[in-house]
Amino acid sequence: MQDMYSLMRKEDNCTEKFFDKDRINIVSTTQSILTGLWTKAYCDDCFHGNNSDIFDSKRINLEVCLRENKGKECVLCLTDYLDLNEFYVDLDKQNNGQVCYDMQDSMNRTRVHWSKDLDCCHRKFDMLLFLITCGIVVLLPLLFYSSTYALTKRQERYHDILTEEPRYNAPSTSAMASSSVADLPSTSSTATCPRVPSKKNIIDIEEYTSSDGDDEYVEAKTTKTRNKMA
Numbered sequence: 001m002q003d004m005y006s007l008m009r010k011e012d013n014c015t016e017k018f019f020d021k022d023r024i025n026i027v028s029t030t031q032s033i034l035t036g037l038w039t040k041a042y043c044d045d046c047f048h049g050n051n052s053d054i055f056d057s058k059r060i061n062l063e064v065c066l067r068e069n070k071g072k073e074c075v076l077c078l079t080d081y082l083d084l085n086e087f088y089v090d091l092d093k094q095n096n097g098q099v100c101y102d103m104q105d106s107m108n109r110t111r112v113h114w115s116k117d118l119d120c121c122h123r124k125f126d127m128l129l130f131l132i133t134c135g136i137v138v139l140l141p142l143l144f145y146s147s148t149y150a151l152t153k154r155q156e157r158y159h160d161i162l163t164e165e166p167r168y169n170a171p172s173t174s175a176m177a178s179s180s181v182a183d184l185p186s187t188s189s190t191a192t193c194p195r196v197p198s199k200k201n202i203i204d205i206e207e208y209t210s211s212d213g214d215d216e217y218v219e220a221k222t223t224k225t226r227n228k229m230a
Contacts, residue, residue, distance in 0.1 A: 041101035051091055055103050058084040059110065066118075074120035081114055 038044075046052050062084050065077040088107045092099050115121035 042098045043100065045095060045098060046100035046102055052100060052103060055087065058087055059106060073118050084110065
């Protein structure tokens with residue numbers, strides 16, 4: 001198409017008749033639109049190599065199998081479907097997603113028919129991963145509240161220890177009283193009585209007082225003392 005358009009542009013008669021004759025310029029506008037569609041649909045890939053022929057052959061084999069095995073398509077035609085799907089996936093990787101639109105559209109319709117209409121696509125869920133996720137979600141709140149409770153109890157216990165230490169270290173009233181009593185001077189438990197002079201002391205007193213010349217006074221004192229002792 002691009003070559004034909006280039007030839008038309010080179011012809012003088014065609015250029016005078018169909019190009020630049022009105023404001024819309026219908027020929028150039030149409031050609032630009034078609035070129036854009038061709039590029040977006042990757043139509044060049046439809047003619048490069050034999051990928052389209054291989055794809056069509058595999059697709060026809062699947063359609064024949066589906067038509068001949070009504071009611072058992074999911075079992076008997078699974079191999080043909082997987083063969084077609086794997087070929088398309090490999091082709092898509094090779095072309096970086098730029099696959100001919102005819103093959104893209106055909107593969108999309110085949111997948112919808114296989115999974116939705118025939119209900120042959122049974123997805124398998126990983127229950128182990130699901131259970132592990134549920135377990136983690138359930139355990140996280142329990143671990144959080146348990147750690148919070150343990151931390152609170154530890155802080156309360158530490159606070160009680162700090163509160164009780166000054167009380168244990170302070171001296172008791174009885175100990176202070178005992179210490180005070182111990183500091184007092186010791187006294188005898190028996191009452192002190194006036195000392196009574198012995199006979200020898202009396203005689204010594206008499207001799208001592210007689211030497212001073214006050215014999216009468218000493219004698220009277222001695223007599224009085226003797227009377228008390230009697």
